Amino acid sequence: MNKQNRPTKLRLPQKVASQPGKVKIHKLPTGVRGLDEILGGGIPEFSFNVIAGMPGCGKTTLAHQIVFANASQKKPALYFTVLGEPALKMLRHQQQFSFFDESKLGSAVRFINVADVLQEGDVNAVLAEIIKQVTAAKPGVVVVDSFRTIEHKTIGGAKDVEMQSFVQRLAQFLTSWQATTFLVGEYVQEEIRENPLFTIADGLIWLWQVAERNSVVRKLQAMKLRGQASVPGLHTIRIGEGGLQAFSRTLGLVGRKSRPSSFKRLSIGIPELDKMLGGGILEGDSLLVAGPSGTGKSALATQFIAEGIRKGEPGIMAIFEERPEGYLHRAGTFGLHLKKAEADGTLEALYLRPLDLSVDETMQAILDAIIRIGAKRLVIDSIVGFEMALAPGFRADFRESLYRMIGALTGAGITILSTVEVEDTFTSLQFSHYAISFLTDDIIRLRYVEIDGQLRKVMVVIKMRGGNHSKDIREYVITDKGIVVIHPRKTDYGALTTGIPQLIGQREEIAPEPKSTT
Amino acid sequence: MRHFAKLLIVYERNGTKSAKTRLQDPFSDCEKLRPPLSTLMGKGGFQALLLHAHELAGTEVPWLRTVKVKADGTLEGLEELRMQLDPDELFEGRVVLLSQMLGLLVAFVGEKLTVGLVQGVWPKAPLNDLGLVKGVNIE
Numbered sequence: 001m002n003k004q005n006r007p008t009k010l011r012l013p014q015k016v017a018s019q020p021g022k023v024k025i026h027k028l029p030t031g032v033r034g035l036d037e038i039l040g041g042g043i044p045e046f047s048f049n050v051i052a053g054m055p056g057c058g059k060t061t062l063a064h065q066i067v068f069a070n071a072s073q074k075k076p077a078l079y080f081t082v083l084g085e086p087a088l089k090m091l092r093h094q095q096q097f098s099f100f101d102e103s104k105l106g107s108a109v110r111f112i113n114v115a116d117v118l119q120e121g122d123v124n125a126v127l128a129e130i131i132k133q134v135t136a137a138k139p140g141v142v143v144v145d146s147f148r149t150i151e152h153k154t155i156g157g158a159k160d161v162e163m164q165s166f167v168q169r170l171a172q173f174l175t176s177w178q179a180t181t182f183l184v185g186e187y188v189q190e191e192i193r194e195n196p197l198f199t200i201a202d203g204l205i206w207l208w209q210v211a212e213r214n215s216v217v218r219k220l221q222a223m224k225l226r227g228q229a230s231v232p233g234l235h236t237i238r239i240g241e242g243g244l245q246a247f248s249r250t251l252g253l254v255g256r257k258s259r260p261s262s263f264k265r266l267s268i269g270i271p272e273l274d275k276m277l278g279g280g281i282l283e284g285d286s287l288l289v290a291g292p293s294g295t296g297k298s299a300l301a302t303q304f305i306a307e308g309i310r311k312g313e314p315g316i317m318a319i320f321e322e323r324p325e326g327y328l329h330r331a332g333t334f335g336l337h338l339k340k341a342e343a344d345g346t347l348e349a350l351y352l353r354p355l356d357l358s359v360d361e362t363m364q365a366i367l368d369a370i371i372r373i374g375a376k377r378l379v380i381d382s383i384v385g386f387e388m389a390l391a392p393g394f395r396a397d398f399r400e401s402l403y404r405m406i407g408a409l410t411g412a413g414i415t416i417l418s419t420v421e422v423e424d425t426f427t428s429l430q431f432s433h434y435a436i437s438f439l440t441d442d443i444i445r446l447r448y449v450e451i452d453g454q455l456r457k458v459m460v461v462i463k464m465r466g467g468n469h470s471k472d473i474r475e476y477v478i479t480d481k482g483i484v485v486i487h488p489r490k491t492d493y494g495a496l497t498t499g500i501p502q503l504i505g506q507r508e509e510i511a512p513e514p515k516s517t518t
Numbered sequence: 519m520r521h522f523a524k525l526l527i528v529y530e531r532n533g534t535k536s537a538k539t540r541l542q543d544p545f546s547d548c549e550k551l552r553p554p555l556s557t558l559m560g561k562g563g564f565q566a567l568l569l570h571a572h573e574l575a576g577t578e579v580p581w582l583r584t585v586k587v588k589a590d591g592t593l594e595g596l597e598e599l600r601m602q603l604d605p606d607e608l609f610e611g612r613v614v615l616l617s618q619m620l621g622l623l624v625a626f627v628g629e630k631l632t633v634g635l636v637q638g639v640w641p642k643a644p645l646n647d648l649g650l651v652k653g654v655n656i657e
Binding site: 081086087088089091092095102103105106111112113115116 | 554556557558559560561562563567623626627628630631634635637638
């Protein structure tokens with residue numbers, strides 16, 4: 001075989017030409033805090049979306065926020081108003097929100113009323129007007145509010161087909177002109193299957209407003225969003241002076257790297273209790289302090305935070321049952337000068353008690369504070385107060401939400417001390433009637449016991465992650481230094497956990513706090 | 519508001535070169551506001567606003583009552599009046615009607631947005647806020 005007849009070796013080119021890339025879908029910011037994360041990064045560019053819900057749930061405000069967040073002179077936003085809220089009133093109300101930028105009106109944000117066109121003509125005349133305006137302005141964002149009134153014009157019989165054709169042509173035109181579109185309308189969920197609009201739309205954002213007992217709860221759901229993964233489920237929204245704010249069920253913590261497990265032990269600020277815990281709380285643990293009223297749960301929590309500050313670990317106290325001033329003042333009586341720490345920015349006392357909070361927005365407030373000061377320790381005082389501060393409609397989700405937050409925070413290395421009030425029965429030892437002990441790594445139980453004609457306090461470490469701990473039931477007192485665990489008892493008692501112990505053997509010591517003699 | 523309206527009218531009048539045009543359309547300022555406001559709030563919305571301004575202005579300048587506001591937001595009956603009234607009376611009516619119109623806009627959407635709307639109509643007018651119009655000679 002001569003050289004020429006030899007099969008030639010197939011030589012691959014040294015550099016393989018790069019594969020044509022997939023189209024990158026840019027995402028528009030919504031201008032709504034928390035919503036971009038729920039939507040999977042924002043609104044897909046050139047998508048055709050519906051913002052639906054009943055009156056009063058924030059649809060128009062959401063549309064305005066999107067408009068003001070994206071409109072520029074080069075790529076303006078056209079806001080077509082149909083029959084509905086008169087434009088002057090809309091401007092009157094929307095300008096109250098901080099996102100409303102007057103300087104954008106008329107140039108970057110243009111309001112166009114097409115109610116006359118609709119009244120005098122039909123949906124085709126509206127489409128022609130939209131085409132005319134869009135062709136002239138080349139907008140980046142187009143809103144039609146309320147689209148429902150356009151649909152009303154054609155409802156019934158053969159007009160359904162006309163409507164479907166109108167929506168189809170509108171979607172095709174606006175997409176071709178590279179506009180991201182939002183049709184705002186009052187719809188009920190029963191319409192989803194019947195109305196072709198929801199089939200054609202790329203995105204469907206549904207807003208709810210539900211009154212439950214004396215509270216109003218607003219929620220949002222990204223029911224559909226073609227081309228990207230949104231966070232499923234219902235998310236709380238609140239309308240404040242900044243417009244809408246959304247609170248993702250994942251609290252913005254999805255995908256965050258967990259901190260590797262730490263074996264560092266943190267002092268609780270009570271040396272004897274540290275010993276009982278096997279050297280302190282493991283960093284990144286969740287510790288539950290359970291006990292009846294007056295047993296010193298808040299004092300213990302305060303000492304935990306104060307010790308952190310002493311060690312250069314900033315702290316957050318989320319307080320639900322009393323005002324921070326009183327709380328910090330009491331800390332002062334223990335010689336813990338938390339007011340200074342607060343002034344120095346190493347402590348933040350959050351007072352969260354507005355009675356219609358959602359779990360997620362409470363947690364967002366805590367997370368914001370943690371980020372603000374770089375907190376390493378968090379106190380939640382108390383879980384019962386936390387639940388009471390929630391709107392009734394949110395209480396059903398309380399345990400689940402708390403679980404998510406505690407899991408996410410401890411994963412990020414924050415050490416949490418929560419308190420919970422439990423009633424002392426004198427027959428058994430409850431940890432919590434909330435059945436939340438699964439949320440915690442460590443549990444300390446405080447309780448009253450009747451000894452020698454006195455109602456004294458004892459504590460015991462019930463559970464401790466990753467290490468041995470003392471099994472002793474130790475007596476403690478609350479002094480001007482806070483909680484002080486007194487020396488191990490020499491006198492033996494039985495049935496201490498019942499609260500009515502029995503003396504076994506001889507009494508070896510005097511009471512830690514002397515009995516009254518007068 | 520009256521001062522602001524007056525300054526705007528003077529600015530508008532100075533900008534209208536032809537004396538003939540000035541005579542033909544003595545309420546050109548309201549007419550200039552009509553298209554952008556109709557775009558914003560619809561013909562019906564503009565007509566309702568002008569109707570209210572006209573009603574309020576009529577209490578100050580009675581002859582304005584003989585002018586009618588049509589469904590499309592234009593004014594009717596000015597032709598006849600122009601012959602009967604002297605230019606000062608016409609000017610006064612124009613000032614009062616425009617100030618009432620602007621006053622209603624301010625009441626609804628505030629000073630900032632009203633100035634913004636006016637600037638959309640007279641982009642070169644040196645407007646800062648309702649109390650200040652720079653560089654226009656009223657006399």
